Amino acid sequence: MPSSKLAALAFVAVVTIAPRAVAQQAEGYLVERFYPSAPGAGWFVMDALDTRGTFGGAVSLTTGYAYNPLRVGTGASEIRVVSDDAFAGVGMAATYDRFRFYINIVKPLVIDGQSGTFGGYTYTGPAVDLGTHPDTLSDTGFGFDARIYGDPRGPLRLGAGAQVFVPNGQPSDYDTDGRVRGMLRFLVAGDVRWFTYAGHVGVHIRPRDDSPTPGGVLGSELLFGAAVGARIPVGHEPLAVIVGPELWGESAFEAFFQSGATGLEALMTARLESTRAEGPQFRVKLGMGGGLVPELGTPEWRMVIGVEMFGSMPKNKPRSP
Amino acid sequence: MSHVDGRRHFVWGVVGALCVATRVHAQGAPPAAHEDTAFDVMNVLSDHGLHDLDHENWNLYGQTTYISSWHPSFAAPYTNANGSVNSLLPAPEWSFTDSFTVFLAVRLWPGAEAYFVPEVISERAFSGLHGIGGAIQNFELQKTGSVTPQVYMSRAYIRQNIDLGGKLIEHTSQPTQLGRKVKSRRLVLTLGNFSVLDFFDRSSVAWDPRQTFFNMAFMTYASWDFNADARGYTWGGIAELDWDEWSMRIARTASPQNPNVLPIDFRIWEYYGDQVELQHDHVLFGQPGAVRLLGYRNNVNAGRFADAINTFAHDPTKNAAGCAAAGLYNYGSGNVTAPDLCWVRKENDKIGLGINIEQHVTKDLGVFARWMTSDGQTEVDAYNPADRSFAFGATMKGGLWRRPFDVAGTGVALSWISSIHAQYLAMGGVDGFVGDGHLRQGAEGVVEGFYSFNLFKALWLSADYQFMWNPGFNQDRGPLHIFGVRAHAEF
Numbered sequence: 001m002p003s004s005k006l007a008a009l010a011f012v013a014v015v016t017i018a019p020r021a022v023a024q025q026a027e028g029y030l031v032e033r034f035y036p037s038a039p040g041a042g043w044f045v046m047d048a049l050d051t052r053g054t055f056g057g058a059v060s061l062t063t064g065y066a067y068n069p070l071r072v073g074t075g076a077s078e079i080r081v082v083s084d085d086a087f088a089g090v091g092m093a094a095t096y097d098r099f100r101f102y103i104n105i106v107k108p109l110v111i112d113g114q115s116g117t118f119g120g121y122t123y124t125g126p127a128v129d130l131g132t133h134p135d136t137l138s139d140t141g142f143g144f145d146a147r148i149y150g151d152p153r154g155p156l157r158l159g160a161g162a163q164v165f166v167p168n169g170q171p172s173d174y175d176t177d178g179r180v181r182g183m184l185r186f187l188v189a190g191d192v193r194w195f196t197y198a199g200h201v202g203v204h205i206r207p208r209d210d211s212p213t214p215g216g217v218l219g220s221e222l223l224f225g226a227a228v229g230a231r232i233p234v235g236h237e238p239l240a241v242i243v244g245p246e247l248w249g250e251s252a253f254e255a256f257f258q259s260g261a262t263g264l265e266a267l268m269t270a271r272l273e274s275t276r277a278e279g280p281q282f283r284v285k286l287g288m289g290g291g292l293v294p295e296l297g298t299p300e301w302r303m304v305i306g307v308e309m310f311g312s313m314p315k316n317k318p319r320s321p
Numbered sequence: 322m323s324h325v326d327g328r329r330h331f332v333w334g335v336v337g338a339l340c341v342a343t344r345v346h347a348q349g350a351p352p353a354a355h356e357d358t359a360f361d362v363m364n365v366l367s368d369h370g371l372h373d374l375d376h377e378n379w380n381l382y383g384q385t386t387y388i389s390s391w392h393p394s395f396a397a398p399y400t401n402a403n404g405s406v407n408s409l410l411p412a413p414e415w416s417f418t419d420s421f422t423v424f425l426a427v428r429l430w431p432g433a434e435a436y437f438v439p440e441v442i443s444e445r446a447f448s449g450l451h452g453i454g455g456a457i458q459n460f461e462l463q464k465t466g467s468v469t470p471q472v473y474m475s476r477a478y479i480r481q482n483i484d485l486g487g488k489l490i491e492h493t494s495q496p497t498q499l500g501r502k503v504k505s506r507r508l509v510l511t512l513g514n515f516s517v518l519d520f521f522d523r524s525s526v527a528w529d530p531r532q533t534f535f536n537m538a539f540m541t542y543a544s545w546d547f548n549a550d551a552r553g554y555t556w557g558g559i560a561e562l563d564w565d566e567w568s569m570r571i572a573r574t575a576s577p578q579n580p581n582v583l584p585i586d587f588r589i590w591e592y593y594g595d596q597v598e599l600q601h602d603h604v605l606f607g608q609p610g611a612v613r614l615l616g617y618r619n620n621v622n623a624g625r626f627a628d629a630i631n632t633f634a635h636d637p638t639k640n641a642a643g644c645a646a647a648g649l650y651n652y653g654s655g656n657v658t659a660p661d662l663c664w665v666r667k668e669n670d671k672i673g674l675g676i677n678i679e680q681h682v683t684k685d686l687g688v689f690a691r692w693m694t695s696d697g698q699t700e701v702d703a704y705n706p707a708d709r710s711f712a713f714g715a716t717m718k719g720g721l722w723r724r725p726f727d728v729a730g731t732g733v734a735l736s737w738i739s740s741i742h743a744q745y746l747a748m749g750g751v752d753g754f755v756g757d758g759h760l761r762q763g764a765e766g767v768v769e770g771f772y773s774f775n776l777f778k779a780l781w782l783s784a785d786y787q788f789m790w791n792p793g794f795n796q797d798r799g800p801l802h803i804f805g806v807r808a809h810a811e812f
Contacts, residue, residue: 105474
């Protein structure tokens, strides 16, 4: 065979085969960026810091859907690695005065996406649904919050919270990092007449670092967020509707506030809640919004629905004999 | 009736007045743990005036159970003959399970309750859970289990109670049951994710396998192939009608996508399991008892033994070893001379009928007997491969020797396979659990005796012995001795 033909064949082989040979498999991770607040905390992600009474508790059910939370590439080369992400979560909390212990358990309902190759990495889209994963749970969060300063209905409340997430599920399903994670947050909240607000800033301690995988986890992150709302009384009952936006985001320390390492998301929220100071209470909440900076797992849009039941024993109530 | 009395009635199985309460317990619901003297979360809160056990809006319970089993070597002229894969290994083996469960219940609106039960389990089975048919030595073993702990949602369902009159009866606070009063005539609708055993065949004599018998043959009818995923849970709906001493319950549940796998097929109108149970509670010589009739019909994606044998007879290339190459779901047999169900799985029916009789002889002593026959034409889809089963036994509380929270029990369980099932196994075929490559058909049997020693009201330590013969319905293998210990705590 002439050497020119051999050279041509070698070139074709290099061009067509070599790129496939070097493509690495991208590992899955926890793509969900909706970190639900503690049961009874009021907002979807922020914490109203209004625990009160003596012994109390809360139960929450939250379900939501996120569209296109993880895309890599652009234009024709874009891969929607996770295009649909729906979940249902149950939370349980025990409260005493200004302290709260809680657990959040999340069940993935649907995690779906595309497979493809980009940037030298092969992505395998997840295919999770209730049929194939009837009892799968993703990371379980155990948390503790405390209101350090302020009254439950005061204009300024300060607090702190910590969470540990025990991994469960399969990284290939994009529902877990497969490693223990943690969060430390400073919390602020307050109520001034009809105006209510909350915010947080903290650290998401995330041992996984998949860089330079495009769209991958980049290690620990700064967490930030804020929410403001108007409290509108409803009728003569002790009910109120709180309407307002909730905004949160994160930025990986590795590429602090740089493109591709920062996500920002906002929800327009409304919640109906009882306003009694004591006894059994409920809260129904709805949020719709989307990614302002749809990167790092932040979806294009999202819808969340939550129900909370909570209550506490009043202080100074005599004990039953 | 005070809740104290109600609990004691429950503990001793007063089926007549509390039959409804006993049968809605979860599989892991222990009766004795929730005496007023028990150290559990709800009792502690109640003792401090922070919770009303009789009118609950919520409750939270938990349990953890560790079971260890060991069998010495036993006689077996052949094991996994000709490339079969389902023999119980004759060398000494150790098996264990370690489970942790949290039971959360919340009242939603009048008559409506929601239940959520996350669970974690770690396990190792004898021989990869192969080689034993209807008498698997530890009821907690799951088909997809592993030594690495797995967290999963075992139950998540809603119940709506519709009172229809009658007298008031008390439901005591229990795992998966809120403490409250209900009418003796009522309709209860359940929807969601649960175990069929949470609602059907609820025995008050062999009540909770985490406190009584270790062997799965005593948990329910061994030959009842009730719909479940590989962990034992499913999705569906149940309607229960209680009318004083009579009860009837019907259920439709989703089946696994393939036999004995975790994924569920939600096409519940195409593939399903239906069960109907009729129960009558009675009092005989002053002691409570109950009779239950249970029928089931599965319409699932499963193979018939006759179809597998005929297919192999007409085309020997359609053997067990060829399944994987053909991309068909199979159990991994490499036997080229055996038929296999992989070639013939399609929509098939399976039916069965059983009866469960239980009777308390004294306040502390109860006896029971269960018998069921299934058609025996179709492979095991969800539970175990027995086609007919019979079990009887007795449990006794330790009141006589002044240890009222101790439990002792003994029982005998037998299970059989149909002639066509035996022919299939004798040709070297395998199903989800058994298939030694050869078969000399016999009834698989087990005799079990256990003693559960109560410590600190909420902790039980148990010792167990099982003598098993004809494992895998094969007279050529065994018998074997199985020794077990259990630690069980409730909180």
